[in-house]
Amino acid sequence: MATKRLRASSEEADLTRADSLAREIFSDVANKWALLIIEFLGEGTLRFSELRNEVEGISHKMLTQNLRMLERNGLVERNVHPTVPPRVEYTLTESGRALRGTIDGMCAWTRQYLGHIEASRRRFDT
Numbered sequence: 001m002a003t004k005r006l007r008a009s010s011e012e013a014d015l016t017r018a019d020s021l022a023r024e025i026f027s028d029v030a031n032k033w034a035l036l037i038i039e040f041l042g043e044g045t046l047r048f049s050e051l052r053n054e055v056e057g058i059s060h061k062m063l064t065q066n067l068r069m070l071e072r073n074g075l076v077e078r079n080v081h082p083t084v085p086p087r088v089e090y091t092l093t094e095s096g097r098a099l100r101g102t103i104d105g106m107c108a109w110t111r112q113y114l115g116h117i118e119a120s121r122r123r124f125d126t
Contacts, residue, residue, distance in 0.1 A: 025073060028069050028070075028073055029070075029073070029075070029099065031066075033055065033058055033062055033063070033066045034066050034069070034070060035103050035106070036055045036058075037051065037055060037063070037066055037067065037070060037076070038070070038075065038076075038092065038096060038099060038100050038103050039100065039103050039104070039107065040054040040055060041076065041090060041091060041092045041096070041100075042092060042097065042100040042103075042104075044091075045079075045089050045090065045091040046089065046090055046091075047087065047088065047089055047090075048063070048067075048088055048090070051063065051067075051090060067090060070096070074093055074095055074096075075092065075093055075095055075096035075099060076090050076091070076092060076093065076096055077090070077091050077092075077093050078090055079091070
């Protein structure tokens with residue numbers, strides 16, 4: 001499956017510019033909650049309550065805010081089923097699945113270097 005790539009101007013994609021869209025997107029997705037939400041949704045479609053149970057420590061408000069932001073950026077799709085009560089499910093879009101590959105790499109890096117980081121912190125703090 002080919003990844004769709006939309007062209008942005010070089011100014012919009014320039015991370016060195018404070019007003020670039022790229023920097024705004026980077027800021028949106030580079031937070032602990034967004035990374036964890038994308039990681040868990042990478043396993044499959046989840047309902048809000050299921051996702052909240054998976055992302056330990058996230059509040060209802062933070063999950064809602066992050067899901068809306070991810071949906072706005074086209075990384076998550078929200079599907080409302082017309083039932084009583086309504087059933088709402090979230091799934092990654094194509095671009096969200098592509099980003100998950102990067103997040104998987106970050107998770108692997110964290111697991112590999114966690115001991116090193118802990119030791120460095122202990123040395124620094126003493």
